[in-house]
Amino acid sequence: MMTTRIPRNAKHVFHANETITRxxxxxxxxxxxxxxTFREARAFLDALDMPGNVSVWRASxxxxxxxxTRHADGHWTLLNRYTGKWEPLA
Structure with missing residues (x-):
């Protein structure tokens, strides 16, 4: 597992969470x-090979x-802030 030190003055922080289904x-x-970075959060879930979500906290x-969102089959969707719709991530 990767460990990342978050600077105290970070402008945004990405939270990656694995989703487990009982x-x-x-x-x-x-x-x-x-x-x-989103790249680190994405790599974390890809390394687990599990579905999950990434949220972002903004200091502003x-x-x-x-x-x-990472789906069970491994594809990603990204929330488009302008339309409010989930779109495939290339």
């Missing part, structure tokens, strides 16, 4: 990592928003 169909968060608003 046998009864319920979902819960598994392993997680905070990263300074102090809010956390959805950013991207």
């Amino acid at each position: 046998e009864d169909g319920r979902h819960f968060a598994g392993r997680e990592q905070k990263s300074t 608003t102090n809010l956390t928003d959805a950013h991207a």
Whole structure:
């Protein structure tokens, strides 16, 4: 696993969370990592080879928003902030 030191004055932080599905169909968060770049967050979930989500915290608003999703088959979708729709990530 990668460990990343987040600077105290970071403008944004990416949170990658693995999604685990129980046998009864319920979902819960598994392993997680905070990263300074989306590339690190994406590499974390790709290395686990598990579905999951990446959210981003922004210092300017102090809010956390959805950013991207890794699906069980390995493809990624990214939230388009202008349209509000999920789009495939190339």
